[in-house]
Amino acid sequence: MAKANCGLCGGTGWVVSERDGVSGADRCQCVAEARVQELEDRARIPKTYSCASFDNFDATDPTFGELLKAAMFQIKAYANKYPQTEKPGLLIVGLPGTGKTHLAVAALRQLLARGHEGVFFDYLNLLDRIRSSYSEILGASDREAYRTALETEILLLDDLGAHRVTDWVQDTVTAIVTHRCNHKLPLIATTNLPDTKITGTNDSVRSTLEDRIGERARSRLFEMCRVVRMPGAPDYRVERSVIR
Numbered sequence: 001m002a003k004a005n006c007g008l009c010g011g012t013g014w015v016v017s018e019r020d021g022v023s024g025a026d027r028c029q030c031v032a033e034a035r036v037q038e039l040e041d042r043a044r045i046p047k048t049y050s051c052a053s054f055d056n057f058d059a060t061d062p063t064f065g066e067l068l069k070a071a072m073f074q075i076k077a078y079a080n081k082y083p084q085t086e087k088p089g090l091l092i093v094g095l096p097g098t099g100k101t102h103l104a105v106a107a108l109r110q111l112l113a114r115g116h117e118g119v120f121f122d123y124l125n126l127l128d129r130i131r132s133s134y135s136e137i138l139g140a141s142d143r144e145a146y147r148t149a150l151e152t153e154i155l156l157l158d159d160l161g162a163h164r165v166t167d168w169v170q171d172t173v174t175a176i177v178t179h180r181c182n183h184k185l186p187l188i189a190t191t192n193l194p195d196t197k198i199t200g201t202n203d204s205v206r207s208t209l210e211d212r213i214g215e216r217a218r219s220r221l222f223e224m225c226r227v228v229r230m231p232g233a234p235d236y237r238v239e240r241s242v243i244r
Contacts, residue, residue: 039112045105045120052105059099067231072103074228079107082116082186087226089180089187091160093198094230100190101158107188108156118154121145123162130172146172150179153186160191161212170214177217181224189225198227 009015009028016025040050054076059068071092078090090107092100108118129145149155155176163169180187195209195218210218 064231089225091225098230174217
């Protein structure tokens, strides 16, 4: 669909040109721009991250700056090579406030700009919407949430594991991850939970990724995802709120 106020095509979607005395019509660039905007609107990216990109990622931390850049380059490489990637998914692991969601959204937005479809879901919100679909008072959007999580081309699942553990939660997450793994559908996930495979032994009292999503979902996750570990930079949200 063309932009109604486009100065090049006047909203027709076509630009008339001449080559060697022969008139022709080419698709206006506004059609592609409108398509990208449509994909972004449907992706449900939170306003906080609506402009997130690799170019505006803050990697200036004096201690971890180079490591943050290295993590960013790994995630950017995934977005550049998609779909010709070794694994279809991406798991970004790190402490809160290290930029995981920013980089995950930056990757998703780059893929949307190339015409791929994708949806952002906060893990807690997705589970709440799926659970509500079991109610007798059923909203179509909530019924659709589970189907979207299963079938959308690219699923971004933010803050994976941020929910108290129940059998229902583990079964639901396992179903989503397994379906996407079996059908080679990309999953971009972020988590701040420790895992022995990524962060070594867990000496803290914090729950692990396996504790929160279950052994089967964790196994599938590592089968389908390249893992990027964010360095232990200070929480940038706290840093920005401090008056100096």
